[in-house]
Amino acid sequence: MQSLDQQPLIKKILTLPNYQFWALNVFGWTGYGFFVALSAIFWDRHLGLQVAYTAMSVTSGLVLSLWLRSYFKRIWAKEAIVRGLYSLVAVICVTAVWSFVKMEVFFALNEDMEVKRSLFEYLGWYTYSFFIFLSWAALYFSLKYYRMLQVEKEKTLKAQAMAHEAQLKMLRYQLNPHFLFNTLNAISTLILEKETKTANGMVTELSKFLRYSLDNNPMQKVTLAQEVETLQLYLGIEKLRFEERLNISFTISDSARHALIPSLLMQPLIENAIKYAIAKSPTGGTIALDADVLHNQLSIQLTDNGPGIADMAIALRERLEGEHGGVGLANTRERLKELYGPAHSFELENIQPHGLRITIRIPFSSTERSKAA
Known part of the structure; x- marks a missing residue:
């Protein structure tokens, strides 16, 4: 990262208030001086004397404007x-001083002029000088208020971003306690049933999964391929519980493998499928995960061959609102809403002859596309 001294002057002027003030102030007084000097041609005055008067006028105006800035x-x-x-x-007083100095110097340099010093002449000098300094003050305050507005806007956006990040982290970290509770219950049951070998294997797989969760930044997206690897860690735990009763099928296209998704997006959905489709069936069942890229969207379908949902309206309300202690569907829906807003879809539907399909569509972005860019 470049230090302040190494940044280009143009960038400093565009971003730093102090540089903006000096750039505009110098530019403004230089422009004023140019037109004052140019007036020698129109008024048929001595160019050298007019340049000298201009230099004095610009210098004194610049000094007085710096005093005004300090006072403001x-x-x-x-x-x-x-x-x-x-x-x-302050503007009235500064204008009075500037007008008097300019008029005195001007008449001192142009002693041959017929017009002499008078109150009426001074008021003429004062009027247009007051307009110049009033315009300078108005521009100063306009820029000051504009910068304040920008600062407040940045603070608001930063606060919104922090709240958004906090919400996503809360939703993401909510998964581990919920999953951990279910897994520890399963381990406790295995120990009570004296299936210590299976319980020990489940503890080992659990440690691998939790280590991955702790090492993984909850705000960082992962590829779908990485998500599947994480699911394998989770399913390794569940396989120890259900053995042959749990069957898993993954069908993921090459383009979808590189798609970026929120980390641990699918784990609570698979956990939900195991809870409602596998655990309640004496013969178990199959959970299928299919993913492909269609029309610049990543489409993910999670299907189980469980009993499905008899009353879709009631079940959706209970599961999506997180009733009865469930967080899987509600958590996933909220995370997608926070990250993608209206650009995503999250749908549930019963399938024939029985089962449930969850379809997620989110905007497609990938590591391959990032590299190409």
């Missing part, structure tokens, strides 16, 4: 009405 900073904490009145008084 000192009164910035005051209430808006008080700040406005103090600023107006």
Whole structure:
């Protein structure tokens, strides 16, 4: 990362308030000086004397504008009405000084002019000088308020991003306690039934799965291929519980293997399928995971041949709202909603002759596409 001193001047001017002020201030007074010097041609004045007057006018105006900036900073904490009145008084006073200095120098350099110093002449000088400094003050406050608005906007966006990240982390970390509770219950049952070898194998597989979960950043997306490897760790635990009663089928296209998805997106859905389709069936069943890329969307289908859902409306309400302690479907739906908003779909449907299919569609992005970009 470049240090502040190494950044290009243009970038500093575009991003840093102090550089923006100096750039605009110098540019503005230079432009004013150019038109004042140019007026020598239209008013048929001595060019050398007009340039000297211009240099004095620009220099004194620049110095007075720096004093105004310092003064505006000192009164910035005051209430808006008080700040406005103090600023107006400051502009009136600065204009009075600048007008007097300019007029005196101008007549000193142009002694042969017929027009002499007078109050009426001074008021003429004051009027257009006041307009210049009033415009300068208006531009200064406009930029100041604009920067404040941008800072507040950045704070709001940062706060929203932090809240979004916290929500996603909460949803992601919610999975481990839920899964851990179910697995420890299974281990406890195996121990009570004196199936110590199976219980020991389940503890070993559980440690592998938890190690992966702890090492994995919950905000970082993984490829579907990596997600499948993680599912294999989880299914290794469940296989010890159900043995031949649990059958798994994975059908994933080559393009889908590189698709990026939220980490541990599928694990709670498979856990849900095992709970409702496998555990409740004496003969077990099959869970199939199919994934492909269609129309620039990643389509994932998780199918089981369990009993399905007799009353879809009631079951959806219970499962999607997380009733009866369940978090699988509700958690997944909320994570997808937080990450993709309306760009995703999450559908459940009964299949014939029996079973349930969950279909997820999310925008396709992949590691291969990132490399190409």
